[in-house]
Amino acid sequence: MRRSAILACLAVVLVGMLAPSATQAAATPPKIDVGAPSAILVEASTGQTIFSKNAQEERAPASMTKVMTLHLALQALRTHRARVTDPVSVSDNAYRLGGSQIWLEPGETIALGQLLRAIAIGSANDACVAVAEHLAGSESAFVAQMNAEAKRLGMTHTHYANSHGLDADGHYTTAQDMAILARAVVTDPGLLQLTSQREDRTIRDGKGGHLWLVNTNRLLGKVPGLDGLKTGYTGKAGYCLTATAQRQGLRLVAVVMGDATSKERFADITTLLQSGFSNFEAVLLAKGGQPLGSVKVLRGTGTDVPVVVARDVHAVRPRGEALTVKLQPKLPQELRAPVRKGQAVGEAEILSAGQKIASVPLIAARGVARATWIGILTAVLRQAVQF
Numbered sequence: 001m002r003r004s005a006i007l008a009c010l011a012v013v014l015v016g017m018l019a020p021s022a023t024q025a026a027a028t029p030p031k032i033d034v035g036a037p038s039a040i041l042v043e044a045s046t047g048q049t050i051f052s053k054n055a056q057e058e059r060a061p062a063s064m065t066k067v068m069t070l071h072l073a074l075q076a077l078r079t080h081r082a083r084v085t086d087p088v089s090v091s092d093n094a095y096r097l098g099g100s101q102i103w104l105e106p107g108e109t110i111a112l113g114q115l116l117r118a119i120a121i122g123s124a125n126d127a128c129v130a131v132a133e134h135l136a137g138s139e140s141a142f143v144a145q146m147n148a149e150a151k152r153l154g155m156t157h158t159h160y161a162n163s164h165g166l167d168a169d170g171h172y173t174t175a176q177d178m179a180i181l182a183r184a185v186v187t188d189p190g191l192l193q194l195t196s197q198r199e200d201r202t203i204r205d206g207k208g209g210h211l212w213l214v215n216t217n218r219l220l221g222k223v224p225g226l227d228g229l230k231t232g233y234t235g236k237a238g239y240c241l242t243a244t245a246q247r248q249g250l251r252l253v254a255v256v257m258g259d260a261t262s263k264e265r266f267a268d269i270t271t272l273l274q275s276g277f278s279n280f281e282a283v284l285l286a287k288g289g290q291p292l293g294s295v296k297v298l299r300g301t302g303t304d305v306p307v308v309v310a311r312d313v314h315a316v317r318p319r320g321e322a323l324t325v326k327l328q329p330k331l332p333q334e335l336r337a338p339v340r341k342g343q344a345v346g347e348a349e350i351l352s353a354g355q356k357i358a359s360v361p362l363i364a365a366r367g368v369a370r371a372t373w374i375g376i377l378t379a380v381l382r383q384a385v386q387f
Contacts, residue, residue, distance in 0.1 A: 032275045034268040036256035037238075040175040041272045043282070043316045044183050044244065044251035046350055046358035050276055050316060055176040058157050059257045062232030063100070063123045063216075064178055064242050065165030068146050069131065070194065071185050073116055076135050078190075084113030086134070093139065094129035099166055101126040102213075105206055114203045120194035122203075122213035123231065128164040139163055155180050167236040175255040178242045182229055182253040186244050187311065195228030196220060219243065219266055223273055231265070239265035245273050250282035250314065276316075285313040285327050285350065292329045292362060295345055300337030300368040307331060307345055308365045315350060315357075326351045329362060341367040 032041070032051045040055040042048060049055075076082040087109040095106040100123040104110065115131050118124040132142035139162065146160040161171035185191050198220045200213045216231040225245040232240035238258040245252055254272040259265040286292070288311040294304045307329070315325050331346040339345070346362040 032272060034256065034271055035264055036259045036268045038175045038257040039255060039268060039272065040179050041252060041254045041276050042179045042183070043314060043358075044186055044246075044253050045312060045314045046285075046360055047180070047183055048315055048350070048358045050252075050280060051272060052176070055179075055255075056157060056174050057257075058172045058174055060167055060171060060234060060237035061165055061173040061178065061257070062167075062234045062237035062240050063125075063165040064173070064230050064232040064240050065160065065163070065171070066119050066123065066128060067178070067181055067185060067230050067242060068149065068160065069128050069142075069163045070116065070120055070191055071181070071188070072142070072145055072149060073112075073131055073135060074188055074190050082112060082135060084111065084116070086112040088112050088115055088130050088134040090126075090130050091133055094126045094133070097125045097129055097164065097166075099125045099164070100216075102203060102211060103206060104130060108206070110204065116194060117197070117200050118203055118211075118213065120191075120230075121197050121200045121215045122211070123216050125164040125166060128162075132163040150177070150181070153180055153184050165232055165234070165237075167234045175257050178255045178257075179253050182242050182244055182255070186228070186251060186253070191229075192227045192244075195230060196226075217241070217243070218262075219269060223270055225277075226273070233262070241265050241269050243269045243273065245277075247277050248282070249284070250277065250280070250316065252276045279318060280316040281319050282314040283317055283325070285315055285325060286348070288312045289365075291365065292327070292348060293331055295331050295364075296334040297339055297368045298334055298336045299371050300339065301371050302368045305335065305339050305345070305368050306365040307362045309348065310342075310344075310361045310363045313348070313350070313360050315352075324352070330359075331362065335368075337368050337370040339364050339368040341365070 038054040038057045041051040090104040090108050092106045102118045102124045104126045115127040118127040129139050132139040136142035143160050150158045155177035158173040158177045161168040198215050201210050203211045205211045219226050225247040228244050229242045239262050240257045242255045254269050256268045286309045290309045291306050294306045296304050328349045343364045344361050345364050347359045349356050350358045
């Protein structure tokens with residue numbers, strides 16, 4: 001009862017915080033028009049959709065595939081399973097791959113960090129295979145990890161057949177799934193640091209010099225706040241781009257797939273982002289670390305664990321229009337020890353007019369170790385004495 005009352009009060013407070021004054025004028029944003037056959041625009045922290053056009057249509061992703069490759073590589077760096085200085089041995093498989101490349105030679109070694117820059121900036125297919133083989137032993141094993149991560153993230157209409165994005169049977173995704181992936185990776189400053197670099201002249205060229213790689217994302221430096229993520233093109237996929245930009249606390253993710261020309265691809269992304277920033281504003285729903293209740297812990301050294309929002313949570317609203325939003329926690333009745341600090345223990349649904357528009361993870365604010373049998377017996381006896 002006590003927890004329910006607390007959560008109800010929090011919901012009421014959040015609604016009150018977000019209700020605008022009565023003097024605000026309503027303003028309906030203009031219709032967004034893009035030529036791409038498939039597109040989506042979302043707010044990054046919650047996935048709240050601002051615009052969608054055939055966003056669940058399965059299509060070839062081309063080099064947007066490399067966002068997942070970079071994501072898994074950076075996970076390996078964070079968990080100390082790899083280092084940027086690791087020498088990567090180039091296989092014949094990597095050497096023989098076509099498309100965009102940095103002309104790796106079979107048998108040569110090159111630092112993992114250089115390969116990651118080659119992927120993010122130069123869209124190098126041979127570098128993708130070299131990284132995949134280095135991290136997983138084979139490209140097929142790495143692709144299995146890509147598909148497992150896609151499933152974990154909720155990318156239900158995605159299947160990878162390779163690490164680079166060249167057309168292949170069974171290699172597909174959707175604009176909506178690419179937005180899900182982009183939302184997951186924009187919280188990684190290392191990935192945005194890679195994808196925001198406009199050029200690189202530090203990667204070897206195999207002849208004792210250095211390559212000059214220019215980022216394939218021509219919007220860098222032209223669209224304010226844009227810092228990633230990845231272009232793509234094949235004959236089957238057409239021209240694609242997953243992009244993200246942040247302004248005044250609002251981060252947007254835009255995806256277009258299947259444009260007829262590169263110029264149209266960049267124009268569509270610019271239209272999506274400019275319309276989003278011009279006509280919508282961010283509303284802070286909860287700060288990262290803000291408590292949203294607690295959960296009972298069984299057989300632990302503590303009786304309960306406080307639950308907090310994993311990160312800052314924003315919603316978007318048309319500028320000048322009212323938005324009544326409720327953040328409603330969904331928590332289990334109890335957990336069984338041990339509980340790790342940062343462990344996902346539930347979610348908070350973001351409701352607008354009673355409809356769920358997005359959700360965000362809730363995590364344990366501290367750890368609770370498993371109690372020993374002596375500790376459990378002592379607690380039981382203490383409760384018996386108090387009773």
